[in-house]
Amino acid sequence: MQMLSEDxxxxxxxxxxxxxxxxxxxxDLAQATNDSDRPYTHGVFAAISAxxxxxxxVRSRSPDIAESKPSR
Amino acid sequence: MRVENIYFAxxxxxxxxxxxxxxxxxxxxxxxxxxxxxxxxxxxxxxxxEACERVLRELERRGARYRIGAPxxxxxxxxxxxxxxxxxxxxxxxxxxxxxxxxxxxxxASLVALFEGARDRALVAVDPESxxxxxRTQRAKDYAVIGELxxxxxxxxxxxxxxDPDRVLALAPAVGAASRRPAVQAAWSGAGRRxxxxxLAEEADDLQQQDAARLAMYEEAARSYIEACRAGALTDLxxxxxxxxxxxxxxxxxxxxxxxxxxRADVE
Numbered sequence: 001m002q003m004l005s006e007d008x009x010x011x012x013x014x015x016x017x018x019x020x021x022x023x024x025x026x027x028d029l030a031q032a033t034n035d036s037d038r039p040y041t042h043g044v045f046a047a048i049s050a051x052x053x054x055x056x057x058v059r060s061r062s063p064d065i066a067e068s069k070p071s072r
Numbered sequence: 073m074r075v076e077n078i079y080f081a082x083x084x085x086x087x088x089x090x091x092x093x094x095x096x097x098x099x100x101x102x103x104x105x106x107x108x109x110x111x112x113x114x115x116x117x118x119x120x121x122e123a124c125e126r127v128l129r130e131l132e133r134r135g136a137r138y139r140i141g142a143p144x145x146x147x148x149x150x151x152x153x154x155x156x157x158x159x160x161x162x163x164x165x166x167x168x169x170x171x172x173x174x175x176x177x178x179x180x181a182s183l184v185a186l187f188e189g190a191r192d193r194a195l196v197a198v199d200p201e202s203x204x205x206x207x208r209t210q211r212a213k214d215y216a217v218i219g220e221l222x223x224x225x226x227x228x229x230x231x232x233x234x235x236d237p238d239r240v241l242a243l244a245p246a247v248g249a250a251s252r253r254p255a256v257q258a259a260w261s262g263a264g265r266r267x268x269x270x271x272l273a274e275e276a277d278d279l280q281q282q283d284a285a286r287l288a289m290y291e292e293a294a295r296s297y298i299e300a301c302r303a304g305a306l307t308d309l310x311x312x313x314x315x316x317x318x319x320x321x322x323x324x325x326x327x328x329x330x331x332x333x334x335x336r337a338d339v340e
Contacts (some may be wrong), residue, residue, distance in 0.1 A: 011105040019105065021075045026108045031165050042097050042114045043154025043170050044290035047139050048298070067101075 077102065078167055079113035084116070084194040085130050091190045092123045095197040096175065096206060100180065103197040106220045112168040116198055118187055119146050119173035131169065135159050135179045139168070140301050142326060143318040144296075149173035151329035155292070157311075177205040200224040204233050210284040215276050231256055234277060237268045289330050297326040 011019060040046045086093045095103050098110025117123050124144045134226045142153035150173065157169040174183075175198075182202045190196040198206065204221050207214040222234035231243040232253055236268070240248075244259035251257060255271035258264075274282045300321045301307065306314050 011108070014105070016252075017075070019102075020077050020080070023077045023102055023108050024075045024095070027111065027165065030111050034166050037111070037225060039139070040141075040156065040170070041112055043141065043156060043172060044287060045154060045156065045283070045294065047287040047291045048140075048294075 078161060078165075079110075080195055082113060082130070082169065083115070083196065084168075086127055087190075087194045087196065089126055090122070091118065091187050091196070092126050093117050093171070093196070094186055094190065095195075096172075096203065100197040100203050100216060101221070104200065104203075104221065106217065106222060111166070114170045114171060114172075116175055116183065116186070117144075117149065117171045117173050119149055121167060121216045124149075127171065128311065128315060131157050131159070133159075134167075136167075136169065136311055137309075138307045138311065138314040138318060140298055140307055141170075142317055143322050144171060145319055145322070146173070147328050148322060148326060151327070152176065153326070175202070175206045176283070177208055201229060201233065208279045208283065210280045210287065212276075212280065218313070235272060237265060237272055240267060241270050242270070293327050293330050297321055300325055 011022075014022065038046075039048065077099075079095065080103070083093060083095050093115040094100075095114070096116050097114035098111075099113050103171075117127060124146065128144060136157045136159035139156040140160050141156035142148040144155040144315055149171075152172070152174045155171045159167050159169075161167055174180075175271075182199070184200060186196075186202065198204075200221050204218050205216050207221070219234050219236035219239070222230045222236070222239065225233065227243050227247045230239060231247050231251060234240060234243075237255070240255050240259045244251075244256055248256045248260040248335075250311050251260070255268050255275065257330075258267040258271050301318065304317065304321070306316075306317045306321065309317060
């Protein structure tokens with residue numbers, strides 16, 4: 001029983017640059033689910049619900065970008 | 073422009089002056105080329121004020137803010153608490169950064185060896201066996217990843233940690249004789265695949281329940297502190313201001329150690 005297909009396992013044959021590009025593309029696409037992500041995936045606050053940390057939602061932005069809502 | 077994994081780049085930045093952090097959890101899985109995954113960055117941080125300062129400085133430079141969590145301070149890190157941050161990169165992509173200095177279930181000696189063995193390498197990840205122990209969480213999906221990570225280990229260690237029944241069955245004849253793991257004993261004794269699968273499932277469920285109980289203790293201990301953070305909107309503040317205010321709030325209402333974890337640390 002394998003978690004990954006043979007294509008997935010090809011990661012080991014990628015160059016460092018190829019791996020970085022593949023992950024960066026995945027990261028780009030994964031932004032689409034930000035609003036529905038759990039507040040914490042690791043750490044000891046992982047059991048706390050989204051409602052429990054709603055008031056602590058971060059509104060920081062890149063220092064180079066003016067205050068604006070992300071396009072995603 | 074060179075494309076990079078932001079979390080790998082952060083690791084190198086954190087470690088620029090000295091060995092400070094090691095990649096953990098999902099990004100360590102990427103580091104070991106097991107899978108493309110993990111929107112968040114998780115690190116084991118060296119438990120020292122200097123390491124905390126180096127991380128805070130780099131996060132501040134990137135415009136990060138705290139998310140509700142313990143302050144990045146050894147007083148609470150030593151109790152197993154976690155610290156959480158977030159910023160948006162130049163492309164407005166959300167970057168989350170989480171830190172612990174005492175990852176659950178990992179022996180302290182392994183952490184010492186981790187940073188001593190890192191030497192001058194800037195891109196450092198938690199070793200596979202420690203990573204597997206960290207992934208014995210309450211989340212079912214972590215157990216499939218454990219099976220893949222275990223293939224990086226020696227056969228003697230893989231059979232003790234894998235979640236893959238086929239690997240247990242394959243390895244048992246050669247290295248299963250002395251194992252006390254129920255699934256391995258089942259394979260070694262010829263009890264059949266179904267028994268091996270059942271023993272692995274029982275083990276995973278026990279581990280999930282144990283981690284859920286552990287987190288419930290931290291959640292209870294953090295209740296007043298979280299409320300204080302919310303009431304003061306502390307995570308809306310710039311990083312350094314938030315850090316100071318979070319420390320003040322934690323001094324008032326966040327115990328440095330949670331009882332069960334203190335006892336476990338003493339035993340180890």
